[in-house]
Amino acid sequence: TQLLEQSPQFLSIQEGENLTVYCNSSSVFSSLQWYRQEPGEGPVLLVTVVTGGEVKKLKRLTFQFGDARKDSSLHITAAQPGDTGLYLCADLNFGNEKLTFGTGTRLTIIP
Amino acid sequence: DTAVSQTPKYLVTQMGNDKSIKCEQNLGHDTMYWYKQDSKKFLKIMFSYNNKELIINETVPNRFSPKSPDKAHLNLHINSLELGDSAVYFCASSQRSKTDTQYFGPGTRLTVL
Numbered sequence: 001t002q003l004l005e006q007s008p009q010f011l012s013i014q015e016g017e018n019l020t021v022y023c024n025s026s027s028v029f030s031s032l033q034w035y036r037q038e039p040g041e042g043p044v045l046l047v048t049v050v051t052g053g054e055v056k057k058l059k060r061l062t063f064q065f066g067d068a069r070k071d072s073s074l075h076i077t078a079a080q081p082g083d084t085g086l087y088l089c090a091d092l093n094f095g096n097e098k099l100t101f102g103t104g105t106r107l108t109i110i111p
Numbered sequence: 112d113t114a115v116s117q118t119p120k121y122l123v124t125q126m127g128n129d130k131s132i133k134c135e136q137n138l139g140h141d142t143m144y145w146y147k148q149d150s151k152k153f154l155k156i157m158f159s160y161n162n163k164e165l166i167i168n169e170t171v172p173n174r175f176s177p178k179s180p181d182k183a184h185l186n187l188h189i190n191s192l193e194l195g196d197s198a199v200y201f202c203a204s205s206q207r208s209k210t211d212t213q214y215f216g217p218g219t220r221l222t223v224l
Contacts, residue, residue, distance in 0.1 A: 031211065042115075042201050042215025043154070086152055092211055097142060098167055099213060101154040 002027050004089055004102030012108040016078055021105040023072045023089030030093045032065055032072050035101075037086040048092070079109045114138050115216035117202050123222045124192055132187045132219045134202030142166070143185035144203040144213065145177060154201070160185055161207055192223045 003026040013019055023032070031050045035043035047056050049065040049072070056063045060083075062075040076083055089102040115136045124130055136143060144167075145157040159167035160179040174190040189196060202216040 033211070037152075041217055042203070044215070045212050048211045088154065094211075096166055097159065097205060097207055097213075098156055099144075099146075100156070104152050104154075106152070 002091060002100050004091065004100060006087070006089060006102040006105050008105060009103065010106050010108075012110060013079060015080060015109055015111050018075065018077050019079055019107070020073050020075045021087055021107070023074075023102050025070045025091065028069045029065075029072075029091045030095075031091070032069075033090045033092050033099070034063055034072070034074055035088040035090060037088060038084075043086075043088055079107075081109045081111050083107060084109050115202055115204055115214050117200075117216040117219050119219060120217065121220050121222075123224065125224055126192055126194060128192050129188070129190045130192060130221070131189070132200055132202075132221070134185045134187070134216060136183055136202075136204040136214070136216075138204055138206075138214060140204040140206045140214075141182055142205050142207045143179065143182075144205075145185065145187050146201040146203065146215075148199040148201060148218070150198070158185075158187075189221075192221075194223050197221055197223045 007022045033048045034046045037043040047063045052067045052069040054065045060077045064073045087105045091100045118133045142161045144159045148154045158177045163179045176188045179185045199218045199220050201218045203213040205213045
């Protein structure tokens with residue numbers, strides 16, 4: 001059974017600071033996805049990465065996929081209160097479209 | 112228009128009762144899912160249906176029975192509710208083999224007393 005560990009579990013920083021959160025898998029990812037979940041809502045897909053070493057940018061968010069396709073990082077530049085939420089990494093199995101989620105990082109940006 | 116909707120939003124019930132959660136999607140997708148998110152925010156797949164056919168059935172107690180009357184609906188019926196069933200249940204949908212994106216509903220918070 002694949003295990004996806006995310007760190008840190010909780011992170012609280014001031015508005016304007018930079019931060020990085022991590023996702024590590026016990027096995028190679030089929031494809032890696034990052035989601036953000038706001039309180040009282042369902043997760044929303046931010047990005048999908050497939051190729052080892054791949055880097056994708058989404059405004060102030062930078063997603064990096066490890067060369068061995070077993071780890072990933074999400075870097076946020078100049079964090080804003082709107083970035084507050086639960087960040088989840090996930091492995092998507094293209095065969096049966098099964099999503100296996102990580103343990104999550106709860107991010108709070110303090111104005 | 113809401114893409115994936117769930118009813119009810121909140122459900123409080125006694126142990127031993129039977130309850131249902133309904134999910135509808137208006138995205139024209141052919142695959143729908145049920146996920147359970149526990150108190151520690153861990154999110155885990157329970158079931159998936161593609162064109163009304165069961166595709167994924169994780170190790171979920173028999174008390175949980177999904178039913179898909181058509182492609183746009185996937186309901187979850189739970190018999191003999193237990194305290195450990197308390198969680199937030201999310202429905203999601205996707206268009207299989209066309210996109211990697213699953214769209215999630217707003218969740219149903221189930222509390223078993």
